[in-house]
Amino acid sequence: MSTTTTLRVKAPPGFRVDAGALLPAPLAELSLNEIERIVLPAGNERCAVGDVFEVSRSETAAARAAADAPHTPHTPHAPHIEHADATLVIDGAEPWLDRVGAHMTAGHLVVHGSTGDYSGLHMAGGVLRIDGDAGHFTACEMRGGRLSVAGNSGDFAAGALTGDMEGMTGGTLTIHGDAGARLADRMRRGLVLVGGDAGEFAASRLVAGTVCVAGELGPHYAYGMRRGTLLLAQRPVQLPPTFTEGGRGFDVFWALLVRSLAREITPFSQWRTMKLPARYAGDLAVDGRGEILIAG
Amino acid sequence: MSDPAPLQINGTTIDATFAEAFPMKATRLVITAHTPTWALNAANAMTGFATSVIGCGCEAGIERELAPGDTPDGRPGVAVLLFAVSSKELAKQIERRVGQCVLTCPTTAIYGGIDPATSRAPLSDVASLGRGLRFFGDGWQISKVLAGTRYWRVPVMDGEFVCEETTATVKAVGGGNLLLLARDIDAALAASEAAVAAMRKLPNVIMPFPGGVVRSGSKVGSKYKGATASSNDAFCPTLVGLSPRSELGAEVGCVLEIVIDGLTDADVGLAMTAGIVAATARGRAAGMLRISAGNYGGKLGPYHFHLHELAAGLDGSRA
DSSP: OOOEEEEEEOSOOSSOEEOTTOOHHHHHTSOHHHHHTOEEEETTEEEEHHHHEEEEEEOOSGGGGGGOOSOOOOOTTOSSGGGTTOEEEEEEEOTTEESTTTTOOSSEEEEEEOOOSOTTTTOOSSEEEESSOBOTTTTTTOOSSEEEESSOBOTTTTOOOTTOSOOOEEEEEEESSOBOTTTTTTOOEEEEEESSOBOTTTTTTOOSSEEEESSOBOTTTTTTOOSSEEEESSOOSSOOTTOEEOOSOOHHHHHHHHHHTTTSSTTGGGOOSSSOOEEEEEOTTTTOOEEEEEOO | OOOOSOEEETTEEEOSOEEEEEEEEEEEEEEEOSSHHHHHHHHHHHTTTOSOHHHHSSEEEEEEEEOGGGSTTSSOEEEEEEEESSHHHHHHHHHHHIIIIITTSTTOEEEEOOOTTTOSSOEEEEEESSTTGGGGGTTOOEEEEETTEEEEEEEETTEEEEEESEEEEEEEEEEEEEEEEESSHHHHHHHHHHHHHHHHTSTTEEOOSGGGOBSOOEEEOOSSTTOSEEEOGGGOGGGTTTOTTOOOOTTOOEEEEEEEEESSHHHHHHHHHHHHHHHHHHTGGGTEEEEEOOOSTTSSOSEEEEHHHHTTTSSOEEO
């Protein structure tokens, strides 16, 4: 039996609301009255959950089916472990709702609608699914778990906060639509999949990790890329001048990579090991151990 | 306790005794390559000179060959098991053998083969696999984390040597054994080969000696200072009438031993049973006279495999 808590938006509050306190596992431990009394920061304002949302709960095993994701990652040492499979549904979300799933460590958080900025900020575990679009800084400095955005995402997805040295360091971010600028900036570990296009400076200053883009890239992609893999389904019009034809003989790694993507979104899940992609190594202006793989 | 009543299966006597086995640390490694031949080449090299912890540092053997669909990279592979007396020695042997025998072998890659989530053997710790070997890359090596597993990509002259960073180790069992007492060398070899072939069909076990068989069964201690083990005179056919410990009757002309290491005591027991079945299937008519086992009085090893218990479900008769 799993607990499903549903927060249905009554009416837009007219200001941005910080939803960072709305996490599946902690809320599963509270009564509906207690949830309604949670105070959410809202810029210079504050508001109670009950003022913005209609709160309800069901405790059926089937209720969670809607939140099922391909993989439910194991999150060691996750707090609230007794509610690790709890589900929170936010119904009718709109871009005024920031920090959805921030610091999430366990459970399923399903958002029907779109979210504002910082969705999945510092997320360390669990599954966050956004049915609509997400704002800027999605999965920023994410450490684990799975975050999927059915629509588009804004700038700095999987990147670092201003002044921080590392972006995403674990987990999987899937953006079915387009990603904004600075996708995976300073990312160090983890997997980012973009089903559409990516804006300028995609995978810039990438430290490591894997970034897959099915569509087109904006200018200056892979700028300052030290290590890591940028996997492209389409050959870009122009390759960065600081990348060089990157050799052959990486068949085994390619096989491992393709197999690890078998349960992800298309086109990445459709690739087979037989056809080796073109490989370009760089950015030679920095460490030069990164790679652009063009499988299209 | 041993059952004093002798048991006979197809004319072969099963002694009322037991094999005594010991705790060991073990891991499974999966070697893949471009073709099955090269995977086997690496596996054979890696498990060479690994018959006994007494002189080899570890006991190792090929567990089974793997189809492409059963390996992490979809290429043909071989699963090998390594056993050592301590985690430290196991880690040392893994690094040394993988570095010299797998890294060097064309087209190979290597992965940990113990799944901590499904292992029936109790988990012990984690040993380095590629963590140290990566330095062979001289700075060109690349780390890659895929689906939570860290791999190393080390440039080599045929492309990349890919290896998992670590391998899980388990608390395992070593030293299960059967002594096959036969009328002559031909009968003993045939029974041993049949028994080893049956055991090799089972997962989680290896028979580390050449061909799975050892002729120099040993006892603890020696008349010579400094020797920790010496010939098991109780089962040497040339010492019948000479050694006061001789356990051989007039009919026995040759004794061969099969040593079994397994990930769990249940695995060792199943392998021993399979060996008994195969050896007794040949029976007295084929010269397979007795099956016994080696032990140290039950005071050294915590695992006791009583032959009569292992043969309990078989079609035998008590004399």
